[in-house]
Amino acid sequence: MSQAEAVAPKFKITLSRDVIDVAYRLLAVALICIVLSLVSDAFLTTNNLLNVLRQASLVFFMASGLTLVILTGKIDLSIGATVGLSACVAATIIKSTGSPWIGGLAAICIGALVGLGNGLMVTKLRIPSFIATYGMLWVAQGATYYYMSGQSVYGFPPGFRALGSGYLLGIPIPIYLMVVFMLLGNFFTKRTTYGQQIYAIGANSVAGRLSGIPVNSRLNLVFILSGAMAGLASLIYLARLNSAEGDIGETLTLPTIAAVVIGGTSLFGGVGSLFGTFIGGLILTLILNGMNLLSLNANWQPLVTGLIVLLAVWLDMKTRSKTDSN
């Protein structure tokens, strides 16, 4: 009885702090949305908003696992290459066996294995994660190129394709998946011991170890999760694009890291959230959406993207320092 009373108010406080945090995070998004709805009639329509969310979901899947890694103060540069490798292997398996389940399982396992490799290099061999995962990037990419030898694999069964291009009650299926994983991830990071330990390692790994956190096994875990999420993302990619080729992962890594950082997760670890990462991915997606809706000249697009990203991060830092001082 008295225990329950003691827990209840504490729960309330953390919840309201989360709510404030969310509200501030949404500020940059809201600002971009207001501007876009003023300049384009097509922006504020159900169709377009669902379209934006579906595009953001792919970024979220890749970025969510990466967020855990970055929360521990490490980095995973092999994300894109892992997506490419998982996608290509899964694609050939789905084509040859006709079973999306085996292919899907393979994609997630390969991702997890790559992640385990990253984790072991960091925890056992003591290689800094930047270098370990940079090396892994080339290994995974090289393996993919060798495996595909310049060919592409395409044409998957409709049941599998629904994972990426299907609808349920008028809403694209990847959006449901994103919500499910966001809730799961949020629970994992905020409400479990594992999650708290991940934050603690990022905040101060030495103190973490001294206080009895199994730092190495937690680090292995976040790298495995990062790889597995990349594997899952590769399935969404396949289902959406209906095709895989060796180079698909090449351009994915940097925007994924950007999504995490724009979402307010510190590269030094210990600070950040999965919801923030969702917002980060959403901002990047909205920028592309807006530029396409307005038919912005191709020459201006990189410049505009850069400026809006900087503005969003600045806004986030500005508001965050306010909540911190409160």
Added chain:
Amino acid sequence: MKKAILLISILSVAGFTAGPVLADGETVAVFTKNQTNPFFESIRVGATKAAASVGVKVIQYVPIKPDSIPEQLSQVEDAIVKKPNALLFTPVDYKALVPAIEKVTAAGIPVTGLTDKLAGGQIVSFIGAEDYRLGLETAQSLLKAMGGKGNVVALEGVKGAISNTDRMKGFTDALKEFPNVKLVATQPANYQRLQALQVMENIMQTHAQIDGVFAANDAMATGVVEAMSAANRKAFIVGINGSQEAIDLIKGGKMHATGSSDPFMQGCLGMLTTVRALRKMPVKKELMVTPVIIDSVNYKQYDVPVATRSCPKIDDVATN
């Protein structure tokens, strides 16, 4: 164990373990940009087939990291040491590789240019295709299919890449011949499939009526096909490269056409020209492969594995 085998294979692909130069028969080192684009695979097949037909040995140099300048630079150094009789060379960057090629010619090894023209240096001959004509003729095929009217969307490749600039120039010039076609949007998707899908999804939000889409390569065109069919919309869609995937989509009625600069033929003619020069037979300073527009009418002749196609004879090349 498996990993070790894989690593060795990767290294050999990159040419690090390529065999020693043998004294009998000429050896030609073939440089292409990457392992990932089937275009260069077709070039390699064409060059290899042509070489086999005239008793020439081939060393393939391909960067592991696609289009990597430092890797190709070191591969050129490697070739200078191995001293093949000639180089058949596609630069990963038309400016950055000029000094390296100057070194090759200084070492007494003749160079034939392939696909992308170098900004300088001495070459025996250049074999390639004009991206301008490819863009022009692919666009003409699209605009004709649209009946010379309606709304068209263009997806650009990598800004600043010459191939993109030339293809888009071809598209723009073709558009001038069809004054009743309205260009409603030109947006970049960097030759990438996923970007093309997303950009097309976005463009469809503002334009209710899209009758044709010009994509500057096939990867983007297939992204457009996915975006439009997911939204239950139809349009004439064209791409460039003549990839097998595009040919299959043309067969299935989902794409209108793909322009091909016939990489297999480029590989054949590149190798044969190189060998002709080595054997003191006359060669043209520049040989342009005629673009091929593959559509629902003629796709059958290109819907065969590249390896089953055959190269022209070495004696027929100069007049080709």
